[in-house]
Amino acid sequence: MNLERVPALSLFSTEAFRDHWWIKLLCEQIGDVFVTDDGPPNGSFTTYFRVISRRSYGSNELLRDLYYLHELRHLRGFLRRGPITDWLAWQRAMGHSELDASVTSECVVHFLVPEARRAFEGEIWVDRFLRERKFQWFVGQTDLEEIGVLRSQLSAERIRALSTPTHNDYLEWQIHNYGVQNMRWYVIWAKPVRCGPCAETAAWRVVEEHLARPDWIERHADWLDSVSILPGGIRFPMQATAFAEVYRHSVDEFGNWPLAT
Numbered sequence: 001m002n003l004e005r006v007p008a009l010s011l012f013s014t015e016a017f018r019d020h021w022w023i024k025l026l027c028e029q030i031g032d033v034f035v036t037d038d039g040p041p042n043g044s045f046t047t048y049f050r051v052i053s054r055r056s057y058g059s060n061e062l063l064r065d066l067y068y069l070h071e072l073r074h075l076r077g078f079l080r081r082g083p084i085t086d087w088l089a090w091q092r093a094m095g096h097s098e099l100d101a102s103v104t105s106e107c108v109v110h111f112l113v114p115e116a117r118r119a120f121e122g123e124i125w126v127d128r129f130l131r132e133r134k135f136q137w138f139v140g141q142t143d144l145e146e147i148g149v150l151r152s153q154l155s156a157e158r159i160r161a162l163s164t165p166t167h168n169d170y171l172e173w174q175i176h177n178y179g180v181q182n183m184r185w186y187v188i189w190a191k192p193v194r195c196g197p198c199a200e201t202a203a204w205r206v207v208e209e210h211l212a213r214p215d216w217i218e219r220h221a222d223w224l225d226s227v228s229i230l231p232g233g234i235r236f237p238m239q240a241t242a243f244a245e246v247y248r249h250s251v252d253e254f255g256n257w258p259l260a261t
């Protein structure tokens with residue numbers, strides 16, 4: 001199976017990210033990560049089972065670095081999380097993780113790494129805050145406490161958009177749709193994994209039980225094979241296939257494509 005272990009910082013390709021103190025700090029907190037070039041179905045969240053899927057995003061290196069920042073922020077949160085034994089607690093923890101990763105890679109980053117904004121041509125949601133006078137204090141901020149204040153203010157705005165998007169604001173309806181899409185992902189992961197030694201167990205529980213083992217890192221490659229239909233095939237194929245369909249619908253209904261028409 002194609003599984004490598006690399007330093008987290010090596011995932012970044014632009015100088016803007018690789019040489020930035022805030023990115024280096026995040027990578028130091030994480031250390032090494034598992035990565036793969038195997039292409040999972042669209043939208044498949046392999047980082048949940050601790051494998052970051054390499055993606056190209058064509059020649060948009062900044063967009064690629066934003067993607068890796070998002071996935072690494074998930075990983076950092078997972079490392080700090082305690083054991084979880086019931087689905088509802090798991091679902092809430094995953095929801096928190098998604099909020100944290102999204103606010104980091106779609107909002108906070110644009111205050112701290114200004115070059116990242118060049119990844120996008122049109123308007124993005126965070127622009128409205130980048131333009132506001134009261135947020136100027138946070139541009140290029142290096143004080144971690146102040147960055148925490150920025151994060152909590154943007155998180156509150158993000159939760160509002162997730163729950164009650166402004167009625168005529170497509171960018172906020174996209175955020176709301178991400179929330180709905182994530183809920184569907186949690187439900188899909190409540191279904192049995194359908195392969196390997198724990199075939200009848202809910203997929204989320206199979207992952208949590210594996211990661212609770214002190215030696216999970218040494219066993220990871222073998223375990224990933226055990227939750228694939230064929231050795232080296234797509235991991236958690238039932239969950240991956242079901243979510244690929246959700247993702248396809250989601251892009252059709254609330255994707256970025258109308259912005260380019």
Ligand SMILES: [Zn+2]
Pocket residue numbers: 070074098101102
């Ligand atoms: Zn995410």
